[in-house]
Amino acid sequence: MFDPRSIPADQSTIDALRSRGLDYRQVDPADDAALQSWAQAETRGFHHARPEPAELRRELRVAKQRSLRGVYDPTAHDAGVPVATVDGWPSGLSVPGGRSVDAWAVSAVTVSPTHRRRGIARALLEAQLRYASEAGAALAMLTLTEATIYGRYGFGPAASAATIKVDRRRVSWIGPDAPGRVQFVEPADLIAKAPAIARRAVSRTPGEIDRWPGLLERHLGLVDPDSAASRALRVARYDDRSGQAQGFVAFTVGREPNLPGIVEADVFVAATDEAERALWRFLVEMDFVTEIRSRLRSVDEPLGWLLEDPRAVSMHDVVDHLWLRVLDPVVALSAREYGASGTLTLEVGDALGHAAGSYVLDASGDGRAEVRRTDDPGVDERRTDERRADEGADAAAAGSRSGRRSRGKATHGLRLDVRELGSIYLGGVRPSVLARAGRIEELSPGSLALADRLFAAPRTPHLSIWF
Numbered sequence: 069m070f071d072p073r074s075i076p077a078d079q080s081t082i083d084a085l086r087s088r089g090l091d092y093r094q095v096d097p098a099d100d101a102a103l104q105s106w107a108q109a110e111t112r113g114f115h116h117a118r119p120e121p122a123e124l125r126r127e128l129r130v131a132k133q134r135s136l137r138g139v140y141d142p143t144a145h146d147a148g149v150p151v152a153t154v155d156g157w158p159s160g161l162s163v164p165g166g167r168s169v170d171a172w173a174v175s176a177v178t179v180s181p182t183h184r185r186r187g188i189a190r191a192l193l194e195a196q197l198r199y200a201s202e203a204g205a206a207l208a209m210l211t212l213t214e215a216t217i218y219g220r221y222g223f224g225p226a227a228s229a230a231t232i233k234v235d236r237r238r239v240s241w242i243g244p245d246a247p248g249r250v251q252f253v254e255p256a257d258l259i260a261k262a263p264a265i266a267r268r269a270v271s272r273t274p275g276e277i278d279r280w281p282g283l284l285e286r287h288l289g290l291v292d293p294d295s296a297a298s299r300a301l302r303v304a305r306y307d308d309r310s311g312q313a314q315g316f317v318a319f320t321v322g323r324e325p326n327l328p329g330i331v332e333a334d335v336f337v338a339a340t341d342e343a344e345r346a347l348w349r350f351l352v353e354m355d356f357v358t359e360i361r362s363r364l365r366s367v368d369e370p371l372g373w374l375l376e377d378p379r380a381v382s383m384h385d386v387v388d389h390l391w392l393r394v395l396d397p398v399v400a401l402s403a404r405e406y407g408a409s410g411t412l413t414l415e416v417g418d419a420l421g422h423a424a425g426s427y428v429l430d431a432s433g434d435g436r437a438e439v440r441r442t443d444d445p446g447v448d449e450r451r452t453d454e455r456r457a458d459e460g461a462d463a464a465a466a467g468s469r470s471g472r473r474s475r476g477k478a479t480h481g482l483r484l485d486v487r488e489l490g491s492i493y494l495g496g497v498r499p500s501v502l503a504r505a506g507r508i509e510e511l512s513p514g515s516l517a518l519a520d521r522l523f524a525a526p527r528t529p530h531l532s533i534w535f
């Protein structure tokens with residue numbers, strides 16, 4: 069696994085911030101005091117309360133594996149507390165077809181209100197994109213507070229999420245009975261199995277990202293098990309017919325004395341459709357409850373189809389949740405599977421340079437695609453040589469996939485900015501919708517229809533955590 073701490077601080081960022089009297093540096097993972105100051109600055113930046121001691125200890129454990137960067141003002145009252153923070157690390161991102169692509173997660177972007185609008189965030193973000201490229205990430209990704217901040221760096225919204233509310237009184241289950249069983253488990257008993265379940269849940273859902281060490285402990289209330297919040301948390305696990313654990317939910321029931329409660333189930337992890345159905349059924353059929361709520365759920369939940377009255381389920385607070393920024397279109401586009409066969413040219417604009425260029429995506433119909441850059445003369449020459457060699461060999465392999473590729477001629481094409489490429493990448497929005505919004509240009513008739521078919525994903529992309 070690539071160690072983000074091995075990337076030296078970006079010199080152009082150091083110089084840019086030094087010219088404004090500020091120091092930009094990596095926080096020493098061995099320096100607990102510096103890590104604590106960084107964590108305090110980050111929570112303050114997000115307008116959160118100071119972290120509880122147990123939460124702070126957990127953050128420090130995570131921070132030691134990361135490459136935290138801070139901007140320091142030597143003239144400030146407490147010069148050891150950064151005036152800006154950022155965290156970035158390599159992480160897999162699940163893509164349509166079930167593969168994981170190497171990506172770079174960006175998090176903890178804060179600038180103190182005392183130092184806002186001096187270009188600090190821009191300097192930090194541009195450096196993160198350079199680190200990501202250096203680490204070999206095909207994309208950068210983040211979840212965000214305000215949708216107006218990151219488009220300028222090439223990020224586009226790629227997967228939405230919503231709060232699901234279920235009116236308990238209207239619930240009448242018509243879905244299949246699960247062959248396995250749901251049972252309560254203590255969080256400490258689940259934690260050994262939870263990462264493997266979560267890994268399988270992540271890999272079957274485009275848009276989910278790798279869970280980092282310490283996250284599931286937090287989700288299961290194990291960071292501070294004696295706190296009121298952890299004691300209120302209940303955990304139920306689904307085991308399939310053969311006794312294999314396939315999913316779990318962590319939830320609380322909030323209630324006033326003598327009144328029925330409201331279930332809040334924000335941690336919902338299912339490695340199979342069967343587990344997903346069984347856990348939903350467990351939640352929505354709970355007695356002495358009026359409502360079941362779950363945040364950061366898919367905008368394409370099958371829950372309504374499992375109930376006699378689909379109006380028992382309502383969707384609220386739909387937000388663009390995962391934002392993607394393509395850095396290497398060849399690697400990113402080659403990683404996912406496609407819904408059709410065809411050849412499409414993508415002319416990508418990128419003000420920051422990383423992804424700018426012209427690319428041909430040649431999808432063979434078995435889901436896979438070959439993607440190549442066509443505006444790099446060096447690449448073209450190498451391709452021509454390869455093609456000549458291929459054509460010699462092709463006589464014997466007519467109809468083979470490489471044979472189809474060498475004959476493939478790009479007659480369809482789109483012109484788009486890297487922001488839009490990030491948005492269509494997982495199949496969460498159709499290219500034709502962005503064309504209707506004037507954000508993608510169709511270069512020849514039929515290109516949008518082909519792009520819609522190619523980029524369609526069998527499963528709606530979804531990310532169920534913040535990072």
Ligand SMILES: CC(C)(COP(=O)(O)OP(=O)(O)OC[C@H]1O[C@@H](n2cnc3c(N)ncnc32)[C@H](O)[C@@H]1OP(=O)(O)O)[C@@H](O)C(=O)NCCC(=O)NCCS
Nearest residue numbers: 113177178179184185186187188189190211212213216217
């Ligand atoms: C968002 C935040 C990091 C911006 O920091 P900053 O140092 O003031 O930003 P910069 O001065 O580098 O501005 C960079 C660009 O972003 C724009 N921008 C900054 N904050 C913005 C906001 N909240 N909404 C819209 N645009 C914003 C600036 O106008 C500037 O635009 P330009 O370069 O195209 O002219 C800072 O306001 C902050 O810490 N907010 C609270 C925490 C937060 O929301 N963090 C984001 C986490 S996802």
